[in-house]
Amino acid sequence: MADFETPELTDEIVVPHIQEGAMEGSGPFIAKPEHQEPLGFPGELVENWQEKAIDKMGELLGKYRSFQVFLDICVKCGACTDKCHYFLSTSDPKNMPVGRQDTLRSVYRRYFTVAGKLFPKLVGARDLTKEVLDEWYNYFHQCSQCRRCSVFCPYGIDTAEISMAAREILDSVGVGQKYCNEIIAKVFKIGNNLGLPEPALRDTLEDLEEEIYEDTGVKVRLPLDEKGADILLITPSADFFAEPHIDGLMGYAKVFHEAGVSWTISSYASEAANFGMFIGSYENMQKVAMRIREAALDLGVKRIVHGECGHAWRVAYSFWNTLAGPWDFLDPNYPVPQHICEFTWDLIQQGKLKFDKSENDHRVVTFHDSCNVARATRMGDKPGGQFEIPRNVIKAVCNNYVDMEEETIRDATYCCGGGGGLLTDDLIELRVKGAMPRMHALNKVMEEDGVTNMAAICAICKSQFTKVLPYYKMPMDMIVSVHQLVSDAIILTGQNEEGGEEAEEEA
């Protein structure tokens, strides 16, 4: 399938011995000027890049406490060294969280600390050369910004923060990543990551309405740009076309239908994803987020509900209020934003949804905690709700549920391997390898508990697993959306057992 080996799944995940340079030069495609410029970055490597990069680093040190403090306080204890899925699967020491940080910390020390200015060799400080810049590009695009390292670091040092800053520095000197920057430019131009224009979106939604009608005989609507709707649904654009995402979208539609609320999608803000976060650009992240505020105001909605997406839920939950708030024009009785799982779980608790759980009896389901949901957000009103609520929803619609090994779920969850702006084919080796710890845990429950499906609430996780599962000889369609399970089990009011065709005939 490719010119690398898929890691073998052994009994236990073995912490490998380091292999220096194992993933050297495996960076993703570099952005062309046309991908860079719409984001306000120089088109190609600027002439005085060294000076520019150091200046930018200085600027970020003054703007982000995380960056400043994290660069100073690492004691090189090594506690994080075996916590990154990319290190476990590639053995490259620069994929150990602290190893990754050090590629940048060494330069920080050289230019910004007394010790590094006076005794560079002693404290591992080095000049910023072109080789170092290339190394940054390579290894900061081998970090999915999953924050697993930050859980286990005694000081909470979050390599994701360093990665974001590094990417921002790289962008500022003209060395951006094609995948992320091209996508952000598409959002600015068309409204979503896919570049899906309004007419195409409308067609898709109509097709889905038809599909649900054929299945159930119930006219469930998927409205677009409907002014005056109560709820604006912001969901990743993958939900409009990719499998299994789209089955999740049908699930949300059915839940809204049964809840009897009016809702709409916006063609202007038809994207929950916000890749501005991946590249560490506050300005770009804000620009993307502002589209949602504008859409909410234009449509005159009262609430915002957020679909299944990991990093997007992080931006929404943790950053929207800062970037695009205050949301005082929305109904204060509901959280802004509200996750679709919170929404569905509320209705389930109120007894407003009816399910035929046996519809999912052919499945034994496990749940993959997406890193951004798990380690950067919350659901509900208690810490850890982000773990319980999706599981509660699944258990409400499925009879067979098992968890994977404890050290691989909840806040210790392993990344799917494709987060953080790495979901691109030019990084396929990294993606396949990086999925190893998750595949390992999944394989175990498949063998021991007969698990047939893994549910997720993240568009990136779903796409990534669809792609990498076959490398591990697992069926690609075993990854499902949580609301796909909801969709399969929900009984719509007036639903026809045999489906819509019959209903039509009767009519």
Next chain:
Amino acid sequence: MSFLSTAYALLFYVATLILFAGLTMRIIKYARTPAPLKIPTMPAPLTKAGVALRIGREVVFFQSLFRSQKWTWLFGWMFHLALLLAFFRHLRYSMSPDNILWPLVSLEVVQTFGKYAGFAMVAGLLGLLARRIFVDRVRYVSAPSDYLMLLLLLGIAFSGLSMSFVAHTDIVQLKAFVMGLIYFDWQELPASAPLIIHLTLVALLMIIFPISKLLHAPGIFFSPTRNQVDDARERRHLAPWAAALDSTRGNR
């Protein structure tokens, strides 16, 4: 006053100045640098009190490290605890018996624990050093300064222990020297080799503290992933530079 005593008196003034001025500047820097976004590592506490507890658990028990690597935790925690005990024991050299803390500091337990803590300190440090040398991952991320830091601390511990258990120093005169420093009434420093080594290394530690990774001590309190409250949906969090963007972010 001998040359030696004068030199060490000056050394300690300089070291103290560097330590406190350096740390203060660093702390001010951390405090002044904004954290524009909410980035607590979740699940995070929903209240400030909860955050205080979270940080407390990290500082007192090294909670995350415990979860992470038991050996590193054991050696690290042992060393830090021992350091604390030794520190308490040393307070009696800088306190006159009429100090309100004197009854506490002079307690038999404080003194005994402090005395034997030196061994725990050495054990912890040796464990950490062994990890640094023998675990390839840790060796890879270690700079010369990381080894030297451990050697420096080991040097302090060994020279200290040797005064307690091998060759006693003139404690009374040492105390006179320290009190002299505090009250600007300089006294002679007992000329004993272990003491001179001990004091030199301690002064060195004080000097490098604010320019080294020892900044983890104040830094942990400023780590946004640990010190932020999980309330992003309820409260709008705005750093000054981010607030300034509010006016340019679009017309609504």
